[in-house]
Amino acid sequence: MTTGDEGLDPSLSAIMSERRHLINLAYRLLGSLADAEDVVQETYARWYAMSRQEQDAIDSPGAWLTKVAGRVCLDLLGSARARRERYVGEWIPEPLPDRTEWADERPGGDPADRVTLDESINMAFLVVLESMTPAERVAFILHDVFRYPFAEVADIVGRTPAACRQLATSARRRIGDAQAPATPVARQAVIVRRFKQAWEAKDINALVGLLDPAVTGIADGGGVVSAVLRPIEGAEKVASALVEITAMMTSEMTFLERTVNGQPGLVAQQEGVTVVVMAFDVADDRIKNIWAVRNPEKLRPWTT
Numbered sequence: 001m002t003t004g005d006e007g008l009d010p011s012l013s014a015i016m017s018e019r020r021h022l023i024n025l026a027y028r029l030l031g032s033l034a035d036a037e038d039v040v041q042e043t044y045a046r047w048y049a050m051s052r053q054e055q056d057a058i059d060s061p062g063a064w065l066t067k068v069a070g071r072v073c074l075d076l077l078g079s080a081r082a083r084r085e086r087y088v089g090e091w092i093p094e095p096l097p098d099r100t101e102w103a104d105e106r107p108g109g110d111p112a113d114r115v116t117l118d119e120s121i122n123m124a125f126l127v128v129l130e131s132m133t134p135a136e137r138v139a140f141i142l143h144d145v146f147r148y149p150f151a152e153v154a155d156i157v158g159r160t161p162a163a164c165r166q167l168a169t170s171a172r173r174r175i176g177d178a179q180a181p182a183t184p185v186a187r188q189a190v191i192v193r194r195f196k197q198a199w200e201a202k203d204i205n206a207l208v209g210l211l212d213p214a215v216t217g218i219a220d221g222g223g224v225v226s227a228v229l230r231p232i233e234g235a236e237k238v239a240s241a242l243v244e245i246t247a248m249m250t251s252e253m254t255f256l257e258r259t260v261n262g263q264p265g266l267v268a269q270q271e272g273v274t275v276v277v278m279a280f281d282v283a284d285d286r287i288k289n290i291w292a293v294r295n296p297e298k299l300r301p302w303t304t
Helices: 010-016 019-030 033-048 052-056 061-085 123-130 134-145 150-157 161-178 185-200 204-210 235-248 296-303
Strands: 211-220 254-260 263-270 273-283 286-293
Touching: 010 061, 019 033, 019 061, 019 134, 033 061, 061 134, 061 150, 123 134, 123 161, 123 273, 123 286, 134 150, 134 161, 150 161, 185 204, 185 235, 185 254, 185 263, 185 273, 185 286, 204 211, 204 235, 211 235, 254 273, 273 296
Parallel strands: 211 286
Antiparallel strands: 254 263, 263 273, 273 286
């Protein structure tokens, strides 16, 4: 009996081993795991649409798959801008489903189905990526995160290597302008836990003390469930809104400490169903940004 890919044709095994890499790339480019999986499916469909002779003529199948996936993502990023103009309220990248408690070891599972967690996956980073042009985003992710040379990036983006270098430089500047000095994960966990306790106690003063005076709270309901349509700014306003939200709930919410895109976050459940996933940006022991995803389409994997 064979396990894993041992019984597969060697060429098929090599092709399928690229799946995790493609998922990692597409998620960072699109900010949606569902869209990333669609991209990978489309990429493989194009591979298998070729004859065996055409496949054998490709020197590096992995490079070919990456090029196709990158171009599909580039096309999707262009159309996504139009879709998001019609999106009801604010759009937040889809949080990666992860039931890991902060202190736990990461669960097992098929590594091909997991997205590698690093700083390029946290919510603050993904939100900055949303401000970039599609070409900037693709050039930056391919070069700075996945270390592809600009000659290969140029082949995917359809620009010259020099132009891709400029795109990546522009994107790097956006990241640098937006990111605060990194706060150790253990310290983030302390702040988020205190936030959770203050929220559960409906203690507005305690919440205000944990929030940066200029904190921004953003909710994504997608027009499917109730959520504020515009960002809320200021510690007092954000704290009051949080307490009002819990007061309006028809049934009690349970708050769980969970890893959200590699960092301490919170998951709120009602009757076992995830209704909110929250990610935080912590700097100088204060919460600077809160992203609350309420859109059920983005939360389904967190319940199932």
